Amino acid sequence: MIRVDALYRYPVKGFTPERRDSLVIQDDGRVQGDRSLVFRFADALEPADATFPKRRGLALMTFPSLARVDLTFDDRTQTLRLRVDDIDVEADLSQSGRERLAEAVTAYLRTTNDARLLEADGILPLGLLGDGRTARFQDRPRGFISLHGAASVGALDATVPAPVDDRRFRSNIVVDGSDAWAELDWNGRLRIGEVVFEVQKPIERCAAITANPDTGVRDARLLRVLTSEFGQDAPTLGILLLPADGGGTIRVGDEVVLDA
Known part of the structure; x- marks a missing residue:
């Protein structure tokens, strides 16, 4: 069974996350209070x-x-x-x-x-x-909700000497119970708690993931590892989602149901 393992909100773009027990997904496809500054x-x-x-x-x-x-x-x-x-x-x-x-x-x-x-x-x-309330400073005009599987991060961590954990990838949702890289093949709809999402596309990563979240030092060539060790055409980890039928609240422990 696939479940939500962790949820994150990023009040200030480019800075550290807040771990949350729940997130409010807005109808416009953004997390309430995410990147509001x-x-x-x-x-x-x-x-x-x-x-x-x-x-x-x-x-x-x-x-x-x-x-x-x-x-x-x-x-x-x-x-x-x-x-x-x-x-x-x-x-x-x-x-x-x-x-x-x-x-x-x-x-x-x-x-x-x-x-x-x-x-x-x-x-x-x-x-x-920013006003501290309105989610508006995402990289992409549609905003999007980001998700990755804990097993994918675990597979990447096993290939490099530097510690690699979920924080490097700055996703809103981390799920457990899926195989490594399985989320890259998800398509169509999935339900998390009371929200139905439409899978949009995989996330191509940038140099942000090379920064150690504890030391602030670039200590792992993860972009190269993703392409050379895992055979990816572009360094990819995680997927982007948009709500299909309106927003709602998702919580840690919610089941993730594919093709809802």
Whole structure:
């Protein structure tokens, strides 16, 4: 039996996830509160639509040291807390609060191997965009819900000396009980809890998965491993979903039923 093993929400694009007992899937195909904030570069304008390319702000793909920042967001008080090394900042989404948070992230990045990236034209000062509620800063215009199988990550972990776990792949849903790579062959509809999804396509991965979530260092050539060791044409892990008949709530432990 295939079941939901873990659920994740990413309040700030490019930063660490929050593990959740449940997720609200919106009718528009996004997780409620997911990627509702983003640290934008100085020359990045407020987007007019519900998408925000990684090149316009902080992203794990280019700033792997972001993986070390412990992040929590309180939906009720609309406060964001960032903790890493000697930095521990909690602030609301007022203008002064946003500035404090941006200054804290900048101060941390200046101590890392990514510091040189801050010196490029148009990067500083960082700004914090978003209302903390609306899911709008996904890479893709449709947003999508992402899912992968725990067995697929386990198979990849067994091929490299560096530790590889679910956090590297930044999925919303992790399922257990399926064979490694089985989800790549899923098509049509599947039901998770009270939500029916339509499978869209596999997820082609970027350099973000090479960053160790504990050290913030690129320590595994996973893109090359996926193609060379597993015979993939492009480095792929996980699939994208959209709700087929409206949204709802999914929970850890929910059964995953294929071809619902």
